[in-house]
Amino acid sequence: MKTLINLILLWLACQSTFAQGRYVGSIVDSLGTPIPHVSIRLESTKTPYQSDDHGFFNIPAQTNTAPAKISRIEYMTQEVVLELNKRNKVYVMQRANHILEEVQIINTGYQTLNKERSTGSFSVIDSTKLETRISTNVLEKLEYLAPGLQFDNRNGKPNINIRGINSFTDQLTQPLIIVDNFPYAGDIANINPNDVESVTLLKDASAASIWGARAGNGVIVINLKKNSKGTKRLEYSSNFVFGGKPDLFYLQNISSSDFIDVEKMLYEQGFYNNALNSARKKRFIFSPVVSLLDKQTKGLISYEEAEAKITSFRQQDYRNDMLKYMFRPSFDQQHHIGYNFGSKGFSNRTAVGFDKKLETQSTNNSYRISLQSSNNIKISDKLQLQNSIQWSSNNRSSSPANLNYPIMPQGGKAVLYPYAQLETATGEALAIPYMYDLDYVQGLENTALLDWTFKPIEDFKKSHANNRTNGLGLNASITYKPFPYLKIEGLYNHENQQNEFKSLYGEESFYARNLINRFTQINNDIVTRIIPIGGVMRSSHQRMRANKARLQMSFDYDLLDDWMINLFAGAEISDLKSESQTNTFYGYDEKLLSSILVDPVNSYPIYDGLASNAKIPSSEGFGRLTTRFVSVFSNGAVSYKNKYFINFSLRRDASNNFGVQTNQRWKPLWSSGLAWSLNQEPFLKSQQWLNLLKLRATLGHSGNIGGASTTLPTIYYQDRSGYGLSNWRRANVNALPNPYLKWEDVRMVNLGLDFALLKNNLSGSVEFYQKKSTDLLANDPLDYTYGISTIMRNVGEAIGKGVDINLMGKYHITNQLRMSTELLFSYNTDRVTKFNGTNAGAQYYLAGKGGSLMPLEGYSLYPVFSYRFEGLDPQTGDPQGWLKGAVSKDYPNLLNVSTDELIYHGNGLPKYYGSFRPTFFWKGLQASINLTYKMNYYFLKETIRYSALFSSWAGHADYVLRWQNPGDEKWTTVPSLQYPANANRDDFYAYSSSNILKGDHIRISDLRIAYTLKPVIANRSTKLTIAAYANNLGIIWRKNKANIDPDYFGIPPVKTYGINMNLNF
């Protein structure tokens, strides 16, 4: 490269020596803005020249006038005549008409590219699109906005994937997130979405390869707003969002009346006798029905009295009490103000945001303050400095007591009986059986012990937790351009995030009272409290610091008019450290801010033998994690005549991945791409209807880091002993010697077609891709005779295929009424093509329910399997399966068939998904609706399990549908109630094909109506937009008849309605 530069310089110098006069001028666009780096080519000599950064040129002249061709990407090539020594001659260039309104600039985090010239697969989501959903989290706003971007919401928190899953390990399925040029280490909630300019998805190997060994799952690049143009502007926005209470009744639980019938039956059968008559009855909990029946049997109350009470319970459902006392409608507000200003050589943007959330759980509130400021300083034409600071403070207060439905009462039960009464008729809080027998704790009232009852609608108010996260981000970069074609950049980023989490279980909370009581000893009226009266404070601190630096150089040159060359290389280093610490304090008094030391070392007796001697629970611990990376990268791109594009990139990464030998640390990855703009070809150029037709093809590798390869076992030190046998330092084996691990590799081929027709009124892209992921890592089940039950291994390969289609149409219905439509369609399948790990058996694969990565050759990565269901036995209502070629009820063996004998339904993630978003414009009014769909996937529906119902109170509404009489098998698949329950029978039915449903559905994700006013105030053009939103409007069509929202395993999010005001001044 050095030689090349020298040659060019030498050659330019030679040329200028012959000069006698000069052609001087400047080139601007239709708005008068100078256009830099325009190629100027004299017709006579074919010598190429370039305009400088400000559009000026100064060319040695030989004749008075010279015809020349000026050309620049994005502009129409023009033939002009240069005139000798005419100083103020201005040449105006027109933008090329095939360019959509604005040139799409892609920021890969390393460089900004013109989408025109790129070969890779990118999706740009700009701030207008981001406005369609209201959220305080920028990632949540992206759902349904780009093809190939999928949100898996099943487990409550969205798991984002770009073009499917390429890994066998959950931790390795997430895309890499970049914020302002660097991988973001902090909590994404620190970023105020109002400060986001655009989000770019890097979807194929060519696009992502620049991020190397961490880009195997694609990259999400978030660019924050800056004032690069030096304009002066004020922007203000406010949102108010209202939501309902969560729909607790969405969960299909057994009704109170049915539950009571079951309890009565069990009581008759003597199911509770052991516990009721036990000398240790105090350690078990009993429902009111069982207590009443027991008292009636013992003659303590009359039959009528018991029956009357039991009958009154039948209409009771404690969800009503919970909704009344523990939940409320949500209310969120967001306010944001940003100010841009600039003067010569200096520009700044500063923004402040304030968000406040009142969550549906009545104790939970949060607020966020965010501040962002960025400067751009132009010291000279050659030297520029940028710096920015982001600071945010997130505060969330909540109750550490569990405010979720169902209530978990402990004492051997999984969930509370459904007819629990949480309040009296007069609205006083009632105690429920919790941890211990209610009669027992109520009988202790007159002792020196603290009240030992648990009242759900009061208890959660007695404790509070505070979670505060402060995030600071600093960016600095320096750009030096010694020559127009050479740019050297140094970038630095610092992140600092501090998190403080404090849970105070108040003196009156059950948590504190229970601990104090357990550790109370009463001997002859002498009361000894090992744990002092007072609150229990748990606190933890986390601190994360990350430093990242990069040096990069890019060389941009237009050679011989038609050739454009871009070379780009650099190196990067990053260091991320996080430290954590936790503590517990007893006898905590909030007002005095004092605590009392307790003895966590010795064991003390537990009150009344409720448990054996125990130590006072404490949580002390420290942790420190370090992640380091060193990377070198380079990229070269060449284009010819703006028609043919080729690029190649190469990157090597190294990390401090544990135990890896130095020589294995560096992972080389490459990618290359080709593109051809057909519409620039002479044979199509004349076609007025065709504005863009571009073919793209890329191939490349990216990676996934993971796995500690070492010839030695790894160990880790643990906190103190759970059983308290000693206070010695203890270590455990983390992994067996595992010298054979490699990093995952994803090879991806992408073919794309971009088009725009009919004056850009119809545009879009179609892309096909194929991914082959090799050396996939999984925590493979191991025969535990080896002493450990899993080991990280490279167990197989998977192939993913898919299509992403993006269509945009614009249509003028009348002069005033316009419509634009965006259609997104994604198709994605994956298949494990090679699996040499352990087949852990049918039950293992079924337990995944399509929601866990469970590789098996020939199936998808989230396989949904079931047992073959052969109907109910017409005589008994027993579920029947298929074993060794015959109908069978041999449940233990049915459960353990080989995986070949299972029914494979398909993928747990949709094969087809996308959205359809029409927007209507009428004068200042704009209305849009986002219809989204997910098709061709499966899920397992919950059902009744009698063994769980009997022993742990967990019941399902399918109970109503159970087989009761011969003939019922014709209309139901729910097995008959059987006492004693058979857990294997329950399991067989629960995982049988009769409970696998299709997940296909269409939903209205959001609706927006906006009105924009453009008044002129104080001689400035102003833009005021007022919008009304509705989000999460729910499903409008679904394949399953069970009324289940297959996107969520739990309760789907509540509908929210919001208004937004946006002022641009």
Next chain:
Amino acid sequence: MNAQNIVRIIYILFTLSLFSCNKFLEEKPDISLAVPETVADVRALLDNDDILNIAAPPLLEMGVDDYYLDDNTLNNLNDTYKGIYLWKKSYPAFELSGDWQFSYRAIMIANIAMETLERLKEEQSPAGKQLKGEALFLRAFNNYNLAQIYTPLGNEAMDKPLGIPLRYSSDYTEPIFRTTLGETYKAIWDDLKESFLLLPELADRPSRPSKVAALALMARVSLAMDDYENAEVYANQALDIYSTLLDLNEIDVTKDFPFPFLHKEIIYMSFGDRGDLIVNDNIYIDKYLYDLYNPADLRKQAYFYKKDNEGIGFKGNYVGAQFSTFFGGLATDELYLISAECAARNGNLPAAAGRLNTLLESRWSTGHFVPLTFSDRKSALDRILKERRKELIFRGVRWSDIKRYNRDEALRRTLVRVNAEGNTLAELPPLDHRFYWLIPEDVIRISKIQQNQR
């Protein structure tokens, strides 16, 4: 500055940074994660009591006749527990209580400890010797427990491949296969004998092995193999070093958990972590067994409680804590009983009576116990074995004892499970193949080793 200089400077910086890179990348990703590099690391591994001292397999007690279940509890049991309780020929054999897994996990840690000591060349240092001794003991203890529940000792020839898989390294690519019974027992003895030479006489705390623990285990193993001469020698050697007994008069036997945690009789602490079937408030103590205790015998209150009108429950004894009612470790009371039994079998009746009296003195309420004298071998043995059963209830020896007695025509008898009406639900005759349990299905499926034929 011209381009050439800039390029040169960048080139120099780049080269320099690459040199320092490797050092930069040496930093550990998780400060608490390490490869074992010091003797202290091995010490910490072998002090992991949450793993090493909870590996006593509850299957050692699930098949015994010291307890029974009421009909309601039995009916509501899952097929696996039902199969185990009723000694069924086959049942869904899953890893329920960590019997297989926890034992092999302890063996794995012992192997890693020994590999590390070898790599560090620390096998000959005083600390290294002790650690190696502990690791060998651990491997022997766990192999022995596994052999008791999964192999048919005494019923089959020692050259049949019915032993347990023996693990000597941490290499997960080595195949898993069943050894012969002879190899299994040889491995146990080799480890025990070597560990005896390396261990200190007494440990700082009973969660660590000691010479006494090795001797106590050698006595237990000898007894299980009908080697009464050696069993007596080992038991007496152990008692010479440590013979402390806990006088039950010193503790409040009426409490729910009367035994102090890690009390002074315990030589080596080990208990079952779960074992739902026996570590459960649902079990009742066999009425015949309960009636064997004299009212003045403090164990009657220390071990048992009146559960309900139905019967007697078990409080749990030597663990001294709620988390387990199954103690599978080693204690001095067992040594007294081994010594007494072997003395009686070997014809030394006064010695047998002496050992037994010392023990029982500490079990009975002060002033009530009348010292025993034995007139003949048979009555001595009868009494000693009865006392052995009473003392060592849910202590991990009863299953082996039953198998041992069954090899003696005079002592053998059939075990029975009956329901509330007195109907026999199941029988287990002597020398039956059902005296060894099924190997967990997961192990069979992955490693394709031979399942036990019950």
